Structure formats: structure tokens, C-alpha cells
Amino acid sequence: MNAVFQGPVSWPKEYSSHPADASLYGSPKRLRSTSMKASGTLKRSTATEGRPLSNGSTANRALTGESSREITSCMRCGACCMKGGPTLHAEDRHLIAAGRVRREDLITIRKGELTHIPDREGLHPAGTEIVKISGKGRTWECLFFDRAGSSCRIYEHRPLECRILKCWDTAELLSVIGKDPLRRADVIDPEDPVLELIEGHEEECSVRQMEDLLSLLSGSNEDPAAFEELEELIQRDLTFRAAAVSAFSLPLSAELFMFGRPLFKLLGGRGVSVREEDGGLRLFRSDSSS
Numbered sequence: 001m002n003a004v005f006q007g008p009v010s011w012p013k014e015y016s017s018h019p020a021d022a023s024l025y026g027s028p029k030r031l032r033s034t035s036m037k038a039s040g041t042l043k044r045s046t047a048t049e050g051r052p053l054s055n056g057s058t059a060n061r062a063l064t065g066e067s068s069r070e071i072t073s074c075m076r077c078g079a080c081c082m083k084g085g086p087t088l089h090a091e092d093r094h095l096i097a098a099g100r101v102r103r104e105d106l107i108t109i110r111k112g113e114l115t116h117i118p119d120r121e122g123l124h125p126a127g128t129e130i131v132k133i134s135g136k137g138r139t140w141e142c143l144f145f146d147r148a149g150s151s152c153r154i155y156e157h158r159p160l161e162c163r164i165l166k167c168w169d170t171a172e173l174l175s176v177i178g179k180d181p182l183r184r185a186d187v188i189d190p191e192d193p194v195l196e197l198i199e200g201h202e203e204e205c206s207v208r209q210m211e212d213l214l215s216l217l218s219g220s221n222e223d224p225a226a227f228e229e230l231e232e233l234i235q236r237d238l239t240f241r242a243a244a245v246s247a248f249s250l251p252l253s254a255e256l257f258m259f260g261r262p263l264f265k266l267l268g269g270r271g272v273s274v275r276e277e278d279g280g281l282r283l284f285r286s287d288s289s290s
């Protein structure tokens, strides 16, 4: 089964430069990888030098060949920053207000998007919207990570999660996951008309709507009407974005903060695939949801 979208929105090529994999919650991949390190498989030397990255501890880059001690301070390896930028909390709002972090540096993970959650296996729907630092290109590597210098470009003004992350002991970071998350409305002027747009987008193109339709397409209980509705929803989402981009001259980065990733980008691995064809979008049922 497939259908062709012939609406006013052509294939949004600019989206192809953005990560299509499952979204992150906080920095779960950071946690997963660093928890292994904290179990004692990664060691540190006694030498200390350089500027710390995610925590306030002394940096240590001389790792190779050292095998006598477990990590107890930041080694400035950059692994945490390369795994993904932090989720922002209400406490981080001042960073946006002061211009240290711009809205264009952020991406919104909308309520209901499947996410990795620290200390839980698999993917789970986000219980609330999440605003986090964007990645680079098709990766989730933090926008502010400077690989050449293995350093943070906003180190003095890094968000809460970066300040408390200790890869050798993640308890403090885990204690704030899901607490007081920053929301889009927290950093938008209440009089700004884009707020109304965001609310309208949530009403008309929510992740919940998409998930409800996908649930009707699971297994052998294929529902042709649900497939048609899903097509309409995907199209509506793109049409909404195109109208907002046009009206407010939004760059893609601003759009991703305001509306999150387009719904069609969330279909990967869900039994439905999307292709550009004849100037429109075609939805196909995949053989499996793997």
C-alpha cells in the first residue's frame, strides 16, 4: 500500500542533514557508555593537565597504557559530549536569556517521541517535551563540542547536566533526569505569536496522533483508513512547517526548536517508510518494523 502526497510541500531536503535515529533523553548514551567505564574497565593515570570538560575536576589526557586506577576525575576524552548534548532544565533558562545559548542551538523532542531513558532498556515515549542542545549534522554530537581542542565552547556557561555529569559516578546526573525540564514556552516571550503556532502544531500534528495511527497498523491488523490518516497527518505536519517557515523566515535550526523533528523522520523502524517520488512524498508499508 502506498500513496503519493501532492500537497504544496515538496520533499524537504534540508531535513536529510539531521539525525534520523531515535531521539535521546538527556544523555542516555553518555550514561550507558560511561557507566561501563565507571565499572572499572577504564583507568586513569596520575598525571593531570588541561581544562576540564563536563565537570569541575582536573583534566587528564594521559590514558593509554595506564591500568592501575579507576576514573575519579574528568579525563577530557570528550566521549560524553560526542554522545549527545544535554537536556536543559528550568535552571538553564538564564543561558538562553543571556544569549549564551540561542534558540537556534536547541532541538525539541516532543512529548510521546520514543526515547532512550537512562537505566532502562529499549525505547520509551517521552513523558513531557524535552529541549536539548542540538547535534552536528547527522550526529547527536553536541553542537558546542570542539573536537580539535577536545573542549566545550561554552564551558564557563555550560548547562546543569554538563556541570554535574561525572562519568565515573552518574548518580547526581540520574537524580535530575526528568526533573524541571525546560519547555519551549519557558524561553519564548508570552506575546510572541510563535507560541500560538506551536500550540496549534501540537493540536493538529501531535506525536500522540501518529502513535495512535501506527498502533492501528501494527501486526496483521492493518487498517487502510489509518494508513490514509497517517498520510494526511504527515502531510499536515509538513504543510504547517512550510507555512511557519515562510511567515517567519525561519532557518531549519529554529524550526527544529519550535516544532521538533518532522513526523516523517520519526517513522524509521515503525513499519512505514517514506520516499520522495514524483515531487511528492510516498508512504509505504514496510515488511517488518525492525
Ligand code: SF4
Pocket (backbone or CB within 6 Å): 053, 054, 080, 081, 084, 085, 086, 133, 142, 143, 144, 145, 146, 151, 152, 153, 154, 155, 158, 159, 162
Ligand atoms: S555543552 Fe559543553 S560540556 Fe555540555 S555536552 Fe556540549 S560540549 Fe560537552
